[in-house]
Amino acid sequence: DQQVKQNSPSLSVQEGRISILNCDYTNSMFDYFLWYKKYPAEGPTFLISISSIKDKNEDGRFTVFLNKSAKHLSLHIVPSQPGDSAVYFCAASADGYSSASKIIFGSGTRLSIRP
Amino acid sequence: EPEVTQTPSHQVTQMGQEVILRCVPISNHLYFYWYRQILGQKVEFLVSFYNNEISEKSEIFDDQFSVERPDGSNFTLKIRSTKLEDSAMYFCASSDPAGGYGNTIYFGEGSWLTVV
Numbered sequence: 001d002q003q004v005k006q007n008s009p010s011l012s013v014q015e016g017r018i019s020i021l022n023c024d025y026t027n028s029m030f031d032y033f034l035w036y037k038k039y040p041a042e043g044p045t046f047l048i049s050i051s052s053i054k055d056k057n058e059d060g061r062f063t064v065f066l067n068k069s070a071k072h073l074s075l076h077i078v079p080s081q082p083g084d085s086a087v088y089f090c091a092a093s094a095d096g097y098s099s100a101s102k103i104i105f106g107s108g109t110r111l112s113i114r115p
Numbered sequence: 116e117p118e119v120t121q122t123p124s125h126q127v128t129q130m131g132q133e134v135i136l137r138c139v140p141i142s143n144h145l146y147f148y149w150y151r152q153i154l155g156q157k158v159e160f161l162v163s164f165y166n167n168e169i170s171e172k173s174e175i176f177d178d179q180f181s182v183e184r185p186d187g188s189n190f191t192l193k194i195r196s197t198k199l200e201d202s203a204m205y206f207c208a209s210s211d212p213a214g215g216y217g218n219t220i221y222f223g224e225g226s227w228l229t230v231v
Contacts, residue, residue, distance in 0.1 A: 031217075032217035032218065034217075034219065034220075036222075041204070041225070041227065042224055042225065043119075043206050043208075043222035043223050043224045043225045044158065044206070044222045045222070046219055046220075046221060046222075049217055049219055051217050089157075089158065093217070093218055101218050102148065102160045102163055102171060103160070103218070103220055104160065105150075105157050105158040105159075106157065107156075107157045108157065
């Protein structure tokens, strides 16, 4: 039951360039999307989110784009820095307003920033 | 910055033993969760908890699992009789969706459980 898919298990990007991580979802009830960053043996750290009423949300070096018709979202990191090397998880939830909805995670993409 | 704290960070237990994993959620949050990640696999939802009762649980959360909020600050996950396949990193999380649209869930550092 892969409702949230991250088809690229890994990505290598040169320092200073743009990193683009992609995510697809199948459940049309999802209305809130999140990106988490995770280091080994640590918990997922919230990065940025977007609701389905928007198509873009920006926070510093991080921008998330949502294409509802394609059921696709992406995370852009620019410029990429060595500390960005981690596993990035896409996640989604339904019933976004004032609800304790669980979030469903994708399988993650390991981002490596090379010097 | 407020954070979710978990203890222990690592526990080794024998198969069949009971394990309790403890969590202190962010203080003003009202919704609590447990997730787990088996090595090399995705982060999976186990259970959500609100107002002293389970809101939702996954198929993984069978009768061997239970959750409790024994006081105003702690939130625990108990595994009654551990199995080898329970070996995983267990993440506690909390949220306060009343703060606006969307339920942003904040995770603890995890408790690594090894069943031998």
